[in-house]
Amino acid sequence: MTGPLACRAAVAALLFGAPLCFGQNPLDFGGDILTADPSAHVWPDGKMYLYTSHDQECQKDFWMKDWYAFSSDDLVNWETHGPLLTVDDLSWADNFAWAPDAAYKNGKYYLVFPAGTGFKDRQNPENSTKWMGIGVAVSDSPTGPFEDAIGEPLWREPYANDPSLFIDDDGQAYLYFHGKGHDYYVAKMADDLLSVEGDFHKMDMGGHEPKMEGPWVFKRGDQYYFTMPENNRVLSYYMSDSPGGPWEYKGVFMEQEHQSNNHHSIVEYKGQWLLFYHRWLETPETGCHKRQRHVAAEYLQFNEDGTIRNVERTTSGVGNFPKKIMAEAD
Template sequence: MPRRRPCLTLAVPLLSLALAATASAANPLDFGSAIKTADPSGHVWADGRMYLYASHDEECQPDFWMKDWHVFSSADLVHWTDHGACFSVKDLQWADNYAWAPDAAYKNGKYYFVFPAGTGVKDRANPKNSTKWMGIGIAESDSPTGPFKDMIGAPLWTKPYANDPCLFVDDDGKAYLYFPSHPDWLVAEMADDMRSIKGFRKMDMGGYQPKMEGPWVFKRNGLYYYTMPENLRTLSYYTSTSPLGPWKYRGVFMEQENESNNHHSIVEFQGRWILFYHRWLLDESSPCPQKRQRRICAEYLHFNPDGTIQPVVRTSAGVGPLPAK
């Protein structure tokens, strides 16, 4: 066996430490630019990469006037590729604003992008004068990064008012669209071609329905999880043995921060469960340095033996590279 030179023996661990430092993740996630993003929808497709579909907060935008959605992907949760805008309100005939929290799904050999968009203006001082309207649309693509195309040229419905959709495809291939429509929490089963719905269903939430937005549904070990920003601030969840409920409230798993809203998604990646969410942070390089703007972050999420979710604390370290099990 050849003798190892002392200088190489020392250099190898030093190099390993340097590589580990440069390969460590941090919050907020580094997408390679100063882009402001929110409402992350995480999915792992057949190629094994993590894809994040996000709303795009333009710098200094007035009152959430948002125009497009971006998609990012990563093989390790550390190094991300910005694939650019996958869809825009410019691609719509029925809306010109409010490109808010999106979601995505894969079915029928296609990638589906579900999104809220709208028209008009919200008058916060005199709500009765508001003209704002929002609906939910669905677009298709042969690629997970788009470009997506609005195949029906209209929202899936016009009433009730709706935003923040969650599109969940179950193991049997049935697709369900969840959305808040105050005071009800509704779900609609999608038609097989994913271009219409089969009607609305009001879900049984066990008697507890706080104000919320941005629901996210996932399945683990045969149990369905309905998670959402309770009172728009804390992340809470329900569980059920059916995607349609009834649902049992299980409590908060992430506390609020800075009295700000929080949207999220939860997805398994390489054997680990990841919570994506957004924080409101200051950016001195921004044209609006005194205004908190949203940035996407990530944390590991853990479950107790009974399936309940352990509390998650925001960290600056974030996730990745994935630790050894």
């Protein structure tokens, strides 16, 4: 961490007896912005882009209002873009700007995002009015601004959030999501990515279907990977020969931290596979006496059979990325 946030963290560390720095983790986006739920993509310009949700300082129960992007060509120096879109731009939602995803197709950039209305009563759930749906916004630029493309969610039932939009080599797009009564479902998207084609398809998960959120699907070679925060905490994965399954459960590749949720994405960049995720870190220097979320990154390694090696959280993260690439190129 560098810049003002790192300085404040160092001062706080001296006062509270915490470690003096977090190294390259969390990623240094500059300023004090709090980010989570990173969606990583490499677009035609060759840069790495992260699309994130944006936590408000000491926010109330995940009441979130906008989405941001960050771009880099070395994973060390990041440029901030945003907000890309806010709930004020939506006619159908006014809160819960949660985990987004993005895609590039037909010369356009797409932001798929969850948003909602109402209130979740955690003490008396029967009084809750909270609802969430998934929208689509479009831009000519990867950094926006994005405009709500259909003026409504893709559907209203079931309640849904945490979209993951995967485009296969043949151009077919698939939407995975967390939905009430509809986890482990996939929907085919129309060519313009503005609607769902046909019904939701319940995937064969090989008999292992724990509580989940935040799915992320990617392809490596001929293998498809369905990854997720299992029980909303540990990161685990399945493998398949098809984007619609059947899937074979392979296990956990990142353990939980602080009994807190973890959302992630996985992407290859300049020959390196990378895991982006968020950490819950103490931030006493901010005046908010609780852990808050910060985006971090680690290298991801595979075994010869394609299975994912366990990933440990580090303070260095991918801070040596430019040097690592140069060393491996020699």
